[in-house]
Amino acid sequence: MKDAKTQEKLAAASGREKRIALAKERENGIIQTGGKYKVDSEKWFKRIKLLDEKVVKYYEQVRADKTDIYKITINADMSKDDIIRIQNHIFFDGHIMYDGKVSRLQPDYDIAVAWERLKNGEQTIRDILLLKHELEETKIEGKM
Secondary structure, X not given: OOOHHHHHHHHHOOHHHHHHHXXXXXXXXXXXXXXXXXXXXXXXXXXXHHHHHHHHHHHHHHHHOOOHHHHHHHHHOOOHHHHXXXXXXXXXXXXXXXXXXXXXXXXXXXXXXXXXXXXHOOXXXXXXXXXXXXXXXXXXOOOO
């Protein structure tokens, strides 16, 4: 059973924070650690909030950057049109959410750092797979 303070924090947490916290719980109610911080600790909540704030700022920077398409096109060896389509899909387009509402995707830390690596020519195989995955999603959604 969670204490009242933890329940209050989970109630106020963003959807991403809730999913992370709930995913860390086992069926028997034991909370696993998230590495450095216990999931229900004050440090953990502060760290997640700080990461979320940084990722939101990074997404805003990507939306304003006019040079990343060219760099990623070269570094990923993909067409300019495909990279533009992927960027629009991740950072600009509205998507139908589980509640039926349309909104942009929630900023994601892993995507943010992958985009940065791609832009800087430090891409990994996983980053290229991410691009291909997102490109396929645009096709499924009919954004060809």
